[in-house]
Amino acid sequence: MRGGVFSLLCGALLLAQDVAAQQPVSVAGFKAPTWVKRSDGSSNYACKCYPGDYCWPNHGQFQKLNNTVGGNLQVNIPPGAPCYNTFKGPLGDVQTYNEAECQKVTSNWYDEQFQIELPTAGLWTYFTNDTCRPTTTPTDTCTLGYYPVLVIMAKTTAHIQAGINFAREKNLRLVIRNTGHDFLGRSVGWGSLVINTHGFQDIKFTDRWRGSCGYTGSAVTVGAGVQAFQVLEQANAMNPPKIMVTGECATVGVAGGLVQGGGHGPLTNFYGFLADTALEFKVITADGVLKTASSKTNPDLFWALRGGGPAAFGVIVEATYKTFDDKASAGVLLDIDTTHTTNATLFWEAVRIFHGYSTHFVDNGLYVYYELGTTGQNLHVHPFVGIGKTPRELQAVLQPMFDDLDGIGITYTTSSAGFATFYDLYNTMFETEAAGNSALTGGWSIGRQDVEENHPAIITAFQTVVGAGSFMVGHMWSAGHGLPEKEWAKSAVNPRFRHVVDKLITIVPVGGNAPLADKAAAQHKLTNVVDAALRNAAPNGCAYINEADPYEPNWQEAFWGDNYAALLKLRKKFDPDGVFYAVSTPGTENWEQIETGTRLCLKL
Known part of the structure; x- marks a missing residue:
């Protein structure tokens, strides 16, 4: 039972x-x-x-x-x-x-x-x-x-x-x-x-959106309980196949906390965050009233719901997003671990080469998902994604990195494949995630300027993370690459994210039923050792509310930057009595x- x-x-x-x-x-x-x-x-x-x-x-x-x-x-x-x-x-x-x-x-x-x-x-x-x-x-x-x-x-x-x-x-x-x-x-x-x-499972597509925002293209309206894999499967079955911005993980819901945190994923290089593609919400606010939020109706609430913080402004019952034509895509896998070298100096030089190309990757429209340190000396890139690219075109973008890896004499395992659509790549090359584990999670992002001016310190910070018994999950994308700059301020996500080239999740394993002293030690490690190393090495970065340390220092600035003052004012307007609560969201000081x-x- x-x-x-x-x-x-x-x-x-x-x-x-x-x-x-x-x-x-x-x-x-x-x-x-x-x-x-x-x-x-x-x-x-x-x-x-x-x-x-x-x-x-x-x-x-x-x-x-x-x-x-x-x-x-x-x-x-x-x-x-x-x-x-x-x-x-x-x-x-x-x-x-x-x-x-x-x-x-x-x-x-x-x-x-x-x-x-x-x-x-x-x-x-x-x-x-x-x-x-x-x-x-x-x-x-x-x-x-x-x-x-x-x-x-x-x-x-x-x-x-x-x-x-x-x-x-x-x-x-x-x-x-x-x-x-x-x-x-x-x-x-x-x-x-x-x-x-989770019982709100309606999915409705339209070829021509007739709502606000001045947008007249294709769109999808999803209920609060719909997950990414569900809407992507139906979108792919259309003629021609459609796609929408979703998270990397196929099981994430697309109409609640994801969009309220911003919502990044493999299509972020082209269309920005999921929040940037939102057209309208049906939302119940703290007074129990069902409201429509769009650029024309309750525009301040609409702005806040687009990245202003999960569980902060209301319960989204239904959300409408832009959809886009899917494209033939290519993917490449890369692994460097102890089967390739046990020389720590050589391994970290390989990591430096790989990560040094982060600006090059996103400038060429690539999305890169990688794990570092899951078993100590391990770089696991699964995958490099080239949406709209052939395998040959993707390989051409990656070749300078492979040349540099070859130049230091390290071996690696790699493979590539082409797909009729990104959806096919998504189902084939991204690995299934697991539930049921216990850990503290933090994170930080790395700005373009940090990579260009301070890259050796970033790699040193990576070594600190792994050396502390933690590991990282990286997502290379640029939320300002394909989205016109005039669109950036229309969502409430931290403006600094438009200049980010790598968003990191950090993981500190600890049991949920561990002694209180062990929990406190793990939290200290996450905040003051692991994430502190990344913050210090990447001062132009910021933190992502859905994948961050809930006790991030100066969280208001880290999560929302210059947008925080406006979000705090709107929180007091729409939830003056604190009906909703999520740690470190506007108004929870x-x-x-x-x-x-x-x-x-x-x-x-």
């Missing part, structure tokens, strides 16, 4: 509440009447309502919500619970052992799509606290950890509105979840109510997760 219907624990919702020990508190400027006063260290806080609090809704209130959402309110039970005799949840104990379900969960734990289809699973488990992973010992303890308490499996816009209104009125922590495909723990949250939007990262509170 992976999740329980609301009625399963309806009686347990009538929790004994330690009301006498609690003090209601009001917060100036916020409408919510049900804040809970807490202290943590020397600071006082006004917190949202959680199980056991005086303000936690009673059974009748939850039953009314369940009726309003068509019986789609569920008590959340962690995915690994079928492997345990008992799930000891905050709303009561449930007998959960089921051998067949346990085997199913265990065998599919690292499968992304399996995790995506679950009500509240986070694809990467660090922020769940890893308290209920699959086990072969059923007598072990399974608790909720930082998974949400309740989830609405929304089927209609009205269900989403009801969930937002309930969370706002009762001052509950609210989480919006489609695929759980995020690195920063935004899809989970201790004691929270989740609205799951005074919010903290206190008591070991559990309660979400305002610092008084």
Whole structure:
């Protein structure tokens, strides 16, 4: 049993509440009447309502919500619970052992799509606290950890509105979840109510967009739950085949956090971010009202939704994007690892040569996806992508790099292939990603000027990352290469991204259930060693909110640069009471997760 219907624990919702020990508190400027006063260290806080609090809704209130959402309110039970005799949840104990379900969960734990289809699973488990992973010992303890308490499996816009209104009125922590495909723990949250939007699966194509923006070309409208592989498959079946900007990973949703973070991918060289191709949104804001956002209707909200921060301005129910004719494409793979050399000096010289051509690659329209240090001395480029290029044309762009590699005497493994469309390349040359692992994730980007003026220091920073037991995933593209400069400011992404040539993800492995001291040490390593090395070597770079350290220093500047002041003003306009929350997004300066990262509170 992976999740329980609301009625399963309806009686347990009538929790004994330690009301006498609690003090209601009001917060100036916020409408919510049900804040809970807490202290943590020397600071006082006004917190949202959680199980056991005086303000936690009673059974009748939850039953009314369940009726309003068509019986789609569920008590959340962690995915690994079928492997345990008992799930000891905050709303009561449930007998959960089921051998067949346990085997199913265990065998599919690292499968992304399996995790995506679950009500509240986070694809990467660090922020769940890893308290209920699959086990072969059923007598072990399974608790909720930082998974949400309740989830609405929304089927209609009205269900989403009801969930937002309930969370706002009762001052509950609210989480919006489609695929759980995020690195920063935004899809989970201790004691929270989740609205799951994955059921919104409509896809509609048009040859001629008749909306705003002055655009009259082809477009696609997708529901909140649609994933990249779904829309790309249907687009490819058209005559002629179409394509749209999506992330590198095929399982990412395309109408929620991706576009609100910007949304980069293999087509970014040509069309910019996914946010740059957005034409219109249907969005429910914190007041529970469904709005249209476009260049003509609610243009300020439209701008903010295009890269201004995930889970910050509203719940996107539907999004419309430009589509483009697909093109014949070519790809090249490259590997250099310990089977080619055990000489560290030679290996890092090869990395220097490869990365030194980053500006050359993007100036020639290439997209490059690579991993560095996954097994220590390992450069894994899978693939170089030449959209609209033949294998011979792509090889000509890459030949200077290969000549330089040959010149230092290093061996390598490489292969190339041509495809009728980029979609065919996408399905063949990009590797499948896995879920279910635990790590802290950070990242930084490298500006063109950094490569041109400070490249030796960048390679030294790469050595620092790998030497710290971490590894990197690189994405070479230029969001300002094919998009006219007059279009750049129409989305809210950091202006510095228009001059980036390599966007990096950094990974520091650590268990979600590790001792607190180990977690603190891992966070210190990520912020002050790994990412600090990259920041210092690439001062003209910036950070990407969807793939970054959630505790990035000076995050307002790092994530949004000169756009932050305007985004903060819009956050106060559209969500003045903090109904939505995602760490380090506009307007969250005074919010903290206190008591070991559990309660979400305002610092008084």
